[in-house]
Amino acid sequence: MADRPTYNSPNAVRRGTHVGGWREGDPVAARKFVDIGAVELERGGVLPSVRVAYESWGTLNAAGDNAVLIEHALTGDAHVDGPAAEGQPTPGWWDGLIGPGRYLDTDKWYVVASNVLGGCQGTTGPSSPAPDGTPWGSRFPFITIRDQVRVEALLADQLRITKFAAVVGGSMGGMRAIEWPIMYPDRVQSSVILASTAYATSDQIAWCAPQIAAIKSDPLWCGGDYYESGDAPTVGLGIARSIAHVTYRSEYELATRFGREAQPGEDPLGGGGRYAIESYLDHHRDKLVGRFDAGSYVVLTESMNSHDIGRGRGGLAAALAKVTAQLHIVAVNTDRLYPVRLSEELAKFAPKGKNDLTILDSPYGHDGFLIELDMIGAIIKNALGAD
Numbered sequence: 001m002a003d004r005p006t007y008n009s010p011n012a013v014r015r016g017t018h019v020g021g022w023r024e025g026d027p028v029a030a031r032k033f034v035d036i037g038a039v040e041l042e043r044g045g046v047l048p049s050v051r052v053a054y055e056s057w058g059t060l061n062a063a064g065d066n067a068v069l070i071e072h073a074l075t076g077d078a079h080v081d082g083p084a085a086e087g088q089p090t091p092g093w094w095d096g097l098i099g100p101g102r103y104l105d106t107d108k109w110y111v112v113a114s115n116v117l118g119g120c121q122g123t124t125g126p127s128s129p130a131p132d133g134t135p136w137g138s139r140f141p142f143i144t145i146r147d148q149v150r151v152e153a154l155l156a157d158q159l160r161i162t163k164f165a166a167v168v169g170g171s172m173g174g175m176r177a178i179e180w181p182i183m184y185p186d187r188v189q190s191s192v193i194l195a196s197t198a199y200a201t202s203d204q205i206a207w208c209a210p211q212i213a214a215i216k217s218d219p220l221w222c223g224g225d226y227y228e229s230g231d232a233p234t235v236g237l238g239i240a241r242s243i244a245h246v247t248y249r250s251e252y253e254l255a256t257r258f259g260r261e262a263q264p265g266e267d268p269l270g271g272g273g274r275y276a277i278e279s280y281l282d283h284h285r286d287k288l289v290g291r292f293d294a295g296s297y298v299v300l301t302e303s304m305n306s307h308d309i310g311r312g313r314g315g316l317a318a319a320l321a322k323v324t325a326q327l328h329i330v331a332v333n334t335d336r337l338y339p340v341r342l343s344e345e346l347a348k349f350a351p352k353g354k355n356d357l358t359i360l361d362s363p364y365g366h367d368g369f370l371i372e373l374d375m376i377g378a379i380i381k382n383a384l385g386a387d
């Protein structure tokens with residue numbers, strides 16, 4: 001392994017493998033689990049014995065309608081709020097949002113976040129055991145954003161949630177937040193759709209193509225069946241993350257923050273060293289590879305590419321005509337991956353008087369939806385009708 005990058009996360013090398021993510025037997029931190037049984041998939045077939053990992057905050061009322069669903073993005077997880085812990089590699093990605101008196105006030109709201117179908121943090125995904133006890137790997141079926149939402153609805157049934165006061169998500173989470181009021185109009189009061197889109201664009205699919213290719217061309221990919229080999233395609237996954245991370249930030253931010261600076265102590269002008277921006281990308285590559293699974297990355301990326309609320313529904317306008325929930329659509333002005341025009345298009349076709357569009361002024365690009373906690377928190381609080 002000497003010729004492969006070393007990864008500095010404490011989770012990078014675990015149980016003799018480089019496969020990132022949560023595995024049966026690992027510490028559970030705040031995770032809870034529900035078995036929801038078999039799930040019929042949009043593109044055909046049935047996924048048997050689906051397990052969902054989730055976290056929750058606050059208390060569900062007797063009517064089951066004070067619930068708020070938080071939807072994580074591609075490499076996020078159910079740990080929206082709280083510190084990192086054993087069994088939980090990252091602190092909450094919106095740490096400080098949820099709690100008594102906070103933007104999402106748990107004196108009033110029952111907040112739930114689940115790990116997505118196909119992921120690697122405890123909900124069934126390609127690294128989970130199939131019925132024969134070995135990892136699904138290449139046998140894991142093609143899943144869509146709608147399948148992910150169907151799984152969340154089955155979780156809601158088990159938790160006795162009758163209606164969500166709000167479904168909130170950014171990026172891939174925003175894809176689920178817009179699918180929810182279309183698939184289950186009677187179960188959603190409002191949706192907050194951050195830095196997202198009604199359909200994956202050609203440009204977004206294009207950025208994903210070299211990411212998937214990088215993973216699949218890693219010799220350790222083994223067609224997706226590497227889980228029992230003791231090693232994983234971490235180089236391919238790392239390249240995928242580096243490509244993706246650039247698209248998550250704005251050109252302006254990178255220019256003003258890193259410029260042409262050399263990484264301290266390194267000489268990029270023929271000395272074999274790195275520019276600071278290269279070092280920064282390496283850092284994020286290492287962190288992601290330490291906590292995430294390549295198979296999940298491929299499965300979830302392909303499900304993002306499938307996203308199109310108009311598919312099989314007569315197009316965008318016809319799909320949105322089903323929506324009775326209030327849609328709060330939020331774009332980041334510097335987002336080059338999910339540009340503002342996509343949120344404007346969603347707002348244009350959403351039912352009149354049932355949507356509003358906010359354009360956040362942030363230098364951070366697509367990741368602005370993760371970083372601008374106070375702006376996002378105020379929007380969520382407002383969506384819930386709180387002062």
Ligand SMILES: CC(=O)SCCNC(=O)CCNC(=O)[C@H](O)C(C)(C)COP(=O)(O)OP(=O)(O)OC[C@H]1O[C@@H](n2cnc3c(N)ncnc32)[C@H](O)[C@@H]1OP(=O)(O)O
Nearest residue numbers: 072073074075076077093248276277279280283367370371
């Ligand atoms: C919903 C979800 O998907 S969330 C899941 C969590 N998301 C992620 O992890 C995505 C990857 N991470 C990110 O995109 C970002 O870190 C965010 C959005 C979480 C936070 O963004 P920011 O606060 O702007 O952090 P930023 O991107 O500047 O990264 C800071 C890190 O880069 C490191 N760094 C900065 N400059 C350099 C450099 N020149 N060389 C090496 N490392 C560097 C910092 O030391 C810091 O390290 P740490 O996070 O290990 O403490």
Ligand SMILES: N[C@@H](CCO)C(=O)O
Nearest residue numbers: 073074075076171172
């Ligand atoms: N940084 C986020 C952005 C994707 O939208 C993630 O990794 O999930």
